[in-house]
Amino acid sequence: MARFVIMTAGMTHSGKTTFARQLEEKVKNTIVIDQDDQAAFLNTRYPRLVPEDGPNTIKYEMTKVLVDYAVEETGMHLIICNSNRNHKARKALLEGFKSKGFSTILVYFNVPDSLLEKRVAERNCDPSVLRTASSFDEVLRRQQEESPYIVVPSPEEADHFFTIEREEEDNAVLVEVAGLLFS
Numbered sequence: 001m002a003r004f005v006i007m008t009a010g011m012t013h014s015g016k017t018t019f020a021r022q023l024e025e026k027v028k029n030t031i032v033i034d035q036d037d038q039a040a041f042l043n044t045r046y047p048r049l050v051p052e053d054g055p056n057t058i059k060y061e062m063t064k065v066l067v068d069y070a071v072e073e074t075g076m077h078l079i080i081c082n083s084n085r086n087h088k089a090r091k092a093l094l095e096g097f098k099s100k101g102f103s104t105i106l107v108y109f110n111v112p113d114s115l116l117e118k119r120v121a122e123r124n125c126d127p128s129v130l131r132t133a134s135s136f137d138e139v140l141r142r143q144q145e146e147s148p149y150i151v152v153p154s155p156e157e158a159d160h161f162f163t164i165e166r167e168e169e170d171n172a173v174l175v176e177v178a179g180l181l182f183s
Helices: 016-026 035-045 057-073 087-099 113-122 136-149 167-182
Strands: 004-010 030-033 077-081 103-109 160-164
Touching (some): 016 103, 016 167, 035 057, 057 077, 113 136
Parallel strands (some): 004 077, 030 077, 103 160
16 A cells, blocks of 8 residues: 655744645544644643753654654554645655655645735634744744745645645545545
8 A cells, every 4th residue: 555645834833734634634644643642742841841042953853753763663654734834845845755755745725925924813822832932823923924935835846736726626626635545
């Protein structure tokens, strides 16, 4: 059986986690690995281990352990649910999975800023995942400022590529991705 890694990419509140959880529910042989889960755990249970400045190495290492275990000890498809906005890191991660025999699917959430701003204002997301920002509004503002300098995901990066630009596209893409996992 072919194994897939599904990677989400996009700004905060663009729908990555919701999509990933819905896919995990729809396709039983999948597992979502979301760095926000590790961040919340560390910030809540082990705040003294979380670095105040620089990269959050412990969060990345925890995520790596989970990914490695899922790759080596299970036959599941992996759903990597992070912002994945850094082109170099995204490319390295996808190439690493390909070298292990995985087929790759990249789902890029390119929804309008107005929708992101509305979601940030309306949703009460757990701030325990935040380390260098005081709110998701601040995270969104930073990401918007960085956007002109970000290399956006492209079809060449993965075996299968999808873009979601409107809320109503989520379900159609979900069905297509699930179809790939069942084939």
